Amino acid sequence: MHRKILWALAITAVALLAGACTTPTPETIIEQVVVTEIVEVEGETTIVEVTAEPTGKCSPTDVAGLEEIKIGVTVPLSAPGSVTGGRAMQTAINIAVDEVNAGGGVLGLPVDVVFYDTSALPERGTAAMEYFATQECVVAVVGEYHSAAGVAMKEISNKYHIPTVFSETWNDTITGVGYPEVFRVAPTSSIVAEADANFIESLGAEFVVIMTESTDYGIPAAEATTEKLAERGIESETYQADLGTQDFASVIARIQEGPTPDVVLVLVTGETSYNFEQQAAEAGLMPTADTVCIANQVAANSNDYWTNVPDGNYCTFRQVGLVPSLANDVTKAFEAEYRKHFDTFPESYALEAYDSLRLMADAINRAGSVDADAIITALEATDIEGALGRLYFPYGSDNPVPDDMPDYMWHQWPDPAVLFLQYFEDGQSRDDAAVVYPETYWTHGGIVPFGATP
Amino acid sequence: MGRRPDFLQGLIMDCQIFDFSCEFLVRLILNGLLIGSIYALMALGLTLIFSILGIVSFAHGVMYMIGGYVVYFILLTYGNLNPLLAILAAGIVTFIIGSIFERLFLQPMAKGKIERPVEYAILVTFGLAFFLEYTVIGIIGPFPKKAARFFDLPELEVGIVETTSATLRLADIPFPASRLTAGLIALILIIITIAFIYKTWTGRGLQAVSQDRQAAAVAGINPLNMNTLAFGLGNLLAGMSGAVLVTVFSWVPWVGTAAASKSFVIIVLGGMGSLPGALVGGLIIGVVESLGTGLFPDPNRALAYKDAYGLIIFALVLLIRPTGLFGREL
Numbered sequence: 190m191h192r193k194i195l196w197a198l199a200i201t202a203v204a205l206l207a208g209a210c211t212t213p214t215p216e217t218i219i220e221q222v223v224v225t226e227i228v229e230v231e232g233e234t235t236i237v238e239v240t241a242e243p244t245g246k247c248s249p250t251d252v253a254g255l256e257e258i259k260i261g262v263t264v265p266l267s268a269p270g271s272v273t274g275g276r277a278m279q280t281a282i283n284i285a286v287d288e289v290n291a292g293g294g295v296l297g298l299p300v301d302v303v304f305y306d307t308s309a310l311p312e313r314g315t316a317a318m319e320y321f322a323t324q325e326c327v328v329a330v331v332g333e334y335h336s337a338a339g340v341a342m343k344e345i346s347n348k349y350h351i352p353t354v355f356s357e358t359w360n361d362t363i364t365g366v367g368y369p370e371v372f373r374v375a376p377t378s379s380i381v382a383e384a385d386a387n388f389i390e391s392l393g394a395e396f397v398v399i400m401t402e403s404t405d406y407g408i409p410a411a412e413a414t415t416e417k418l419a420e421r422g423i424e425s426e427t428y429q430a431d432l433g434t435q436d437f438a439s440v441i442a443r444i445q446e447g448p449t450p451d452v453v454l455v456l457v458t459g460e461t462s463y464n465f466e467q468q469a470a471e472a473g474l475m476p477t478a479d480t481v482c483i484a485n486q487v488a489a490n491s492n493d494y495w496t497n498v499p500d501g502n503y504c505t506f507r508q509v510g511l512v513p514s515l516a517n518d519v520t521k522a523f524e525a526e527y528r529k530h531f532d533t534f535p536e537s538y539a540l541e542a543y544d545s546l547r548l549m550a551d552a553i554n555r556a557g558s559v560d561a562d563a564i565i566t567a568l569e570a571t572d573i574e575g576a577l578g579r580l581y582f583p584y585g586s587d588n589p590v591p592d593d594m595p596d597y598m599w600h601q602w603p604d605p606a607v608l609f610l611q612y613f614e615d616g617q618s619r620d621d622a623a624v625v626y627p628e629t630y631w632t633h634g635g636i637v638p639f640g641a642t643p
Numbered sequence: 644m645g646r647r648p649d650f651l652q653g654l655i656m657d658c659q660i661f662d663f664s665c666e667f668l669v670r671l672i673l674n675g676l677l678i679g680s681i682y683a684l685m686a687l688g689l690t691l692i693f694s695i696l697g698i699v700s701f702a703h704g705v706m707y708m709i710g711g712y713v714v715y716f717i718l719l720t721y722g723n724l725n726p727l728l729a730i731l732a733a734g735i736v737t738f739i740i741g742s743i744f745e746r747l748f749l750q751p752m753a754k755g756k757i758e759r760p761v762e763y764a765i766l767v768t769f770g771l772a773f774f775l776e777y778t779v780i781g782i783i784g785p786f787p788k789k790a791a792r793f794f795d796l797p798e799l800e801v802g803i804v805e806t807t808s809a810t811l812r813l814a815d816i817p818f819p820a821s822r823l824t825a826g827l828i829a830l831i832l833i834i835i836t837i838a839f840i841y842k843t844w845t846g847r848g849l850q851a852v853s854q855d856r857q858a859a860a861v862a863g864i865n866p867l868n869m870n871t872l873a874f875g876l877g878n879l880l881a882g883m884s885g886a887v888l889v890t891v892f893s894w895v896p897w898v899g900t901a902a903a904s905k906s907f908v909i910i911v912l913g914g915m916g917s918l919p920g921a922l923v924g925g926l927i928i929g930v931v932e933s934l935g936t937g938l939f940p941d942p943n944r945a946l947a948y949k950d951a952y953g954l955i956i957f958a959l960v961l962l963i964r965p966t967g968l969f970g971r972e973l
Binding site: 273434436440442443446 | 663664667670671674675678785786787788789791792809810817819820821822892893895897898901932933934935936937942943944945946947949
């Protein structure tokens with residue numbers, strides 16, 4: 190009996206620990222060391238306060254003696270992160286590195302990237318940045334898919350003054366706090382929420398159900414979308430799920446118990462979204478003649494999508510960045526390389542990762558130095574053609590964000606194209622999906638009604 | 644007689660409890676029972692292992708994962724094969740893995756060669772779990788997979804029952820064919836397992852060993868062989884749980900972690916070493932999670948608290964009955 194109780198306690202502890210692994214984002218505490226110096230100049234005593242550099246940072250400030258330019262890259266390569274997204278980004282970064290090195294590298298030196306798996310967890314994002322700054326001695330950091338990790342990472346980027354370009358993190362605060370080191374090529378949650386709301390409004394929807402994830406991305410994204418929808422007189426109801434949730438049957442039943450939604454918007458990312466979308470399709474929630482499905486953007490990976498959501502025909506999904514018909518020369522060249530790995534047009538997160546590495550390499554080259562301040566100045570002056578389009582940052586230290594613009598426009602690429610595509614045939618490749626919004630980019634005359642053929 | 648289907652449909656669809664329709668409540672309960680039966684199947688395996696070997700296998704979730712992948716790849720390669728054979732194959736594979744592991748790593752414990760057997764068992768089964776999980780990641784990769792639905796339902800409409808190939812509607816309550824199939828197969832496997840344990844000589848041998856190893860040995864039952872059999876059977880049940888769910892959920896190498904955590908809760912709730920306890924505990928957890936998610940006042944957070952509903956019941960039961968619901972050995 191004593192042994193059984195011991196086992197029971199051990200199991201309970203393990204179960205609670207497993208549950209505790211999904212606890213909310215821990216607050217990142219940044220210490221700033223302020224050193225007070227007493228300086229005596231010709232009889233006058235001056236007290237100077239200097240914020241000391243955090244101990245342990247080993248990033249080089251001079252290219253002399255370097256054999257390579259080391260850049261840190263964070264991506265999710267394990268649960269609860271989106272492995273689909275992480276692998277795509279990792280491949281895109283590697284393609285960019287090969288391209289940069291084939292062109293002579295950066296400052297005449299080869300680029301070496303160090304990958305770190307953040308698993309969408311803020312503590313791992315923090316650990317990644319600490320590792321990059323104190324052990325790998327990176328010059329800069331690019332990447333990241335999940336805002337949960339990105340929100341934490343930006344603090345460490347600021348702490349160690351490491352130039353960072355976020356590829357796919359959408360949380361407004363990442364650039365909204367205005368850190369000099371932090372840049373972003375992905376859209377913000379507010380930009381995407383605006384696009385979502387515009388698309389939903391164009392469908393004539395009156396009631397929307399939002400399925401979001403309980404993370405630093407999902408909660409603010411749902412709030413922003415709810416607000417934008419309300420501005421347009423569209424009612425909405427939000428349901429939250431933890432990343433990694435498998436069984437959505439009860440919450441789907443709950444949604445169907447209420448009024449039939451005109452649209453179900455899936456803000457849950459990665460593989461978790463597949464579970465929800467397929468179970469919703471099986472239960473007859475969406476897509477149907479009455480309810481439009483807006484799937485998570487990982488639906489763009491058509492191989493994985495059809496394997497996991499076989500009943501997901503007629504779902505729409507968001508695509509950030511260009512589609513094949515709008516590709517420029519840079520996009521086409523990247524696409525050719527990317528297809529050797531995945532046989533599909535690059536997803537938005539792949540395009541963003543590719544461009545992030547290229548623009549960082551370009552900035553270091555133009556800076557002519559690995560000094561952080563020089564790189565940051567060069568980043569602010571960026572104006573290059575990327576796979577996403579023309580890349581530039583209109584607002585920075587020389588041109589602060591005006592009062593009538595949102596704070597997140599600081600170091601934010603302002604032109605992310607947010608399109609909506611739709612599958613209209615079972616097993617269809619994303620390359621053949623219809624562009625259904627905005628109207629400017631229609632390929633098949635707008636949204637394809639459920640069950641119809643365009 | 645002809646009015647009965649309409650009457651039943653009306654009974655379900657027109658009644659209301661508080662602000663919820665009976666149809667909604669029935670749907671939640673039936674969904675909970677379906678998924679609970681699979682929880683129960685997995686927990687049966689874990690409690691069987693505990694009852695005979697006296698250890699808790701922390702590799703149980705990995706066996707669940709492997710079972711799913713076996714079915715996925717068999718059906719991918721042999722599309723025309725009867726899915727039941729693929730499920731059986733998943734059970735055989737996990738049985739073999741479990742038996743070999745038990746012989747190599749756990750039998751020294753049973754022979755008294757390990758100084759601290761409890762800690763040893765935890766570490767070695769954890770080690771197996773990590774080894775297998777990362778081996779699978781390395782070989783198969785991390786991208787989600789899902790097997791096609793095992794069987795398409797025939798299209799028909801009889802009274803309150805209406806079916807399409809993918810869904811069965813019971814008085815307009817939808818049940819996906821994949822989930823329904825998984826639940827029914829799990830139920831059949833549970834019945835077979837219980838019949839095996841209580842009605843066969845080998846099953847009685849397992850019971851004897853769980854009650855008194857020395858007495859069983861005196862009676863001619865080899866406890867070491869029973870250990871191997873129990874561990875293999877336990878893993879077989881975990882593997883088959885995964886095998887039936889690979890058509891319902893997206894499958895990734897870490898899919899077993901949540902399932903294993905739930906099994907741990909269930910076997911403690913039901914009573915360590917109790918087969919009926921594992922069965923009832925699994926059904927209770929399934930129904931409680933389903934009802935909790937469906938009825939929690941704040942729809943925003945209802946699903947996010949899903950695991951907590953079962954743990955609350957778990958804590959309450961242990962407060963009243965510290966040994967769990969049934970709390971006796973096999």
